[in-house]
Amino acid sequence: MLDKAIGIYIQLKKFTEANDLIRKHGKNRGDGAPLLDPIILIKQAEYERESGKWKEAADLYVQANKFKEAIEIYGKRDNLD
Numbered sequence: 001m002l003d004k005a006i007g008i009y010i011q012l013k014k015f016t017e018a019n020d021l022i023r024k025h026g027k028n029r030g031d032g033a034p035l036l037d038p039i040i041l042i043k044q045a046e047y048e049r050e051s052g053k054w055k056e057a058a059d060l061y062v063q064a065n066k067f068k069e070a071i072e073i074y075g076k077r078d079n080l081d
Contacts, residue, residue, distance in 0.1 A: 006040070015044040038064040049073065 002025050009018035018040050045060035054073050061070040 006037075010040060010043055013047055015040055015047070038066075042066060045069070 002021065006018045006021055009015070009021065019037075022037060022040075041060050041064035045057045045064065045066070048054075048060060049057035054077055058070040058073040061067070061073070
């Protein structure tokens with residue numbers, strides 16, 4: 001049921017709500033912090049990239065451990081700070 005609700009939020013581009021569900025009802029890491037789903041982060045990054053929000057997209061790729069994609073975005077924007 002949780003997976004279905006998360007999937008619906010993702011389809012609606014409501015990534016914050018999807019992550020909130022994971023934080024509230026999902027699994028935790030060993031230190032008790034919520035485990036954010038990298039797939040949600042990647043989908044959100046793709047959406048931000050398509051919307052022209054390249055910095056937000058790059059930051060989300062970094063959070064999802066997709067460093068190559070983040071570097072590509074920064075490189076295309078000549079912003080490697």
